[in-house]
Amino acid sequence: MYEDDNITCTPKRCVLTEVTNSANYVSPTANLKLLTNVALQYPTPPPSAVHRKEKSLQILCDRFLNLYPLHGEGPVEIQLDSTAARLGVEKRRMYDIINILEAMQCAVHKRKNTYLWHGGARLNSFLKMLKKQGEHLRLSEALRGKAPKPPTPKHKTLGVLAQRFLMLFLVEPQNTLINLEMAVRVLIDTSSKNKTVLSPEQQDRQHKSKVRRLYDIANVFISIGLIEKVSGNLILKKPVFKYVGPFKIKKCEKSVLSSVSPITPLSVLDSQQKASAYHVFAGRSKRKLEFTSPTSTKELKLGVTTPPHTPSHKWDEILLVADMELTRINKGVVL
DNA sequence: AGATCCCGCCAAAGT
DNA sequence: ACTTTGGCGGGATCT
Numbered sequence: 001m002y003e004d005d006n007i008t009c010t011p012k013r014c015v016l017t018e019v020t021n022s023a024n025y026v027s028p029t030a031n032l033k034l035l036t037n038v039a040l041q042y043p044t045p046p047p048s049a050v051h052r053k054e055k056s057l058q059i060l061c062d063r064f065l066n067l068y069p070l071h072g073e074g075p076v077e078i079q080l081d082s083t084a085a086r087l088g089v090e091k092r093r094m095y096d097i098i099n100i101l102e103a104m105q106c107a108v109h110k111r112k113n114t115y116l117w118h119g120g121a122r123l124n125s126f127l128k129m130l131k132k133q134g135e136h137l138r139l140s141e142a143l144r145g146k147a148p149k150p151p152t153p154k155h156k157t158l159g160v161l162a163q164r165f166l167m168l169f170l171v172e173p174q175n176t177l178i179n180l181e182m183a184v185r186v187l188i189d190t191s192s193k194n195k196t197v198l199s200p201e202q203q204d205r206q207h208k209s210k211v212r213r214l215y216d217i218a219n220v221f222i223s224i225g226l227i228e229k230v231s232g233n234l235i236l237k238k239p240v241f242k243y244v245g246p247f248k249i250k251k252c253e254k255s256v257l258s259s260v261s262p263i264t265p266l267s268v269l270d271s272q273q274k275a276s277a278y279h280v281f282a283g284r285s286k287r288k289l290e291f292t293s294p295t296s297t298k299e300l301k302l303g304v305t306t307p308p309h310t311p312s313h314k315w316d317e318i319l320l321v322a323d324m325e326l327t328r329i330n331k332g333v334v335l
Numbered sequence: 336a337g338a339t340c341c342c343g344c345c346a347a348a349g350t
Numbered sequence: 351a352c353t354t355t356g357g358c359g360g361g362a363t364c365t
Contacts, residue, residue, distance in 0.1 A: 052363055055341065080354095092343070095356055112350080112354065155348095157357070209358060215340050238338080339364070349354070 055089075057216055061097050061223035063087055070106070070120035070224065078107065078115040096158070100220045103159030104166075120224075123246050127170060134167030142186045143168065152189040161187060161210070162217045169227065169243035177230055177240040180218070184210045 053059065064087060068078060080098065084091040098115055101107050105126040107115040134140075141147030153160055164187050168178055188210055190198070198206065218241055221227045226245035 052339095052341070057340080090343075091354090092356080093341090095354090099356075205359080211338095212340060212359075213357090215338090219340085337365085339362105341362080342360090344358090344360100346357085347355080350352085 056219060057093075057096060058219040058223045060087060060089060060093060061220045064097055065223060068117045068119065070123075072117070072119045076117045077110070078117050080113045080115065096216060097220055099156070099158045100162045100217055101224075103156070103162045104224065104226075106224075120246070127166075127246055130163060130167050131170035134164070134171040137164075137167070139164070139167050139186060140171045143172070143182065149186050149189055152187070158213060158217070161213055162221075165214060165217055166221070166226065166243075169241075175242060177242050179238050179240040180211050180214045181238065183214055187214075 064083070067083065067086065068076060078098075080094045081091055084094045087094075098107060102109060102115070105122040106119055107117050110116045137150040138147040139150070142149050150164075152164075165183055168183055168186065169176065172178070184207060188206065190203075218227065218229070221241075222229060224245070226243065227241045228244045230240045230242050
């Protein structure tokens with residue numbers, strides 16, 4: 001059922017005697033032993049090579065969603081260990097995925113080893129809240145160095161990072177392209193690091209680490225259908241991402257339906273909603289994912305200037321990103 | 336060579 | 351003390 005996804009074709013049949021040079025009949029048991037030995041003779045199929053892609057978080061998440069669809073019935077319980085086994089991965093990888101999905105309200109940590117899967121049932125409303133939160137954090141301004149970068153909590157950093165990464169898309173005009181460099185810049189809290197004045201070396205390490213995480217996050221976001229990687233842009237070599245959610249129906253590799261536009265309008269994002277909860281995640285644990293406590297915004301009092309709608313075509317998009325990128329490059333290191 | 340990011344060590348949080 | 355979570359970055363792989 002599962003696990004068959006990777007199989008591309010059936011290995012070519014061949015008679016045992018061809019392989020063993022033996023014409024004598026052997027019992028099934030002996031056969032097995034023989035085959036095992038023969039198999040060991042052959043060079044172990046490249047343990048890596050093509051396999052790396054197969055092991056990507058995106059693929060893994062795809063397979064995970066195969067087991068637990070975004071658009072399923074009622075909530076379902078997920079056992080991490082057994083799921084990991086079914087998917088044939090280390091349990092550690094399950095944490096990578098489930099943490100991000102949890103941050104998207106797709107699942108809730110119920111108890112040890114157990115999550116309650118809600119799928120995308122809450123996604124739309126949650127995205128609305130994320131956008132609000134993003135505006136509250138003034139991420140749009142922060143992106144352009146017009147506002148301080150919001151401090152980041154210490155727990156659930158992957159989940160928080162995922163949420164904030166997504167906020168960037170929600171807060172910006174539709175179709176804004178965002179690259180990882182831009183994102184990391186706002187998402188790294190450089191301001192108050194206690195007294196630890198990050199040495200330029202540590203800074204670089206931190207930066208790289210954050211980028212790694214964003215790659216991970218981007219991969220599951222892509223799997224969920226929230227964002228897309230925009231490839232082949234002529235201006236920037238680095239990849240940029242584009243928001244395409246919520247609920248872009250995953251195009252199944254196998255069957256292609258006739259319908260064309262599986263993209264749900266983003267109208268939901270424009271409506272207002274009272275966002276009262278900062279603590280998004282239920283649960284009594286210390287490892288609670290929380291939105292940054294209400295930023296004590298008394299220093300800068302600017303109205304949120306999120307542009308209403310700026311339908312822009314490709315070039316505008318690219319130029320926007322290019323502009324920001326150039327600005328960064330020219331500006332060098334900034335606080 | 337630089338971008339991408341899998342893998343798993345090991346420490347913190349939880350029981 | 352033991353187990354479960356998950357931060358983190360070395361280095362393999364891909365472009």
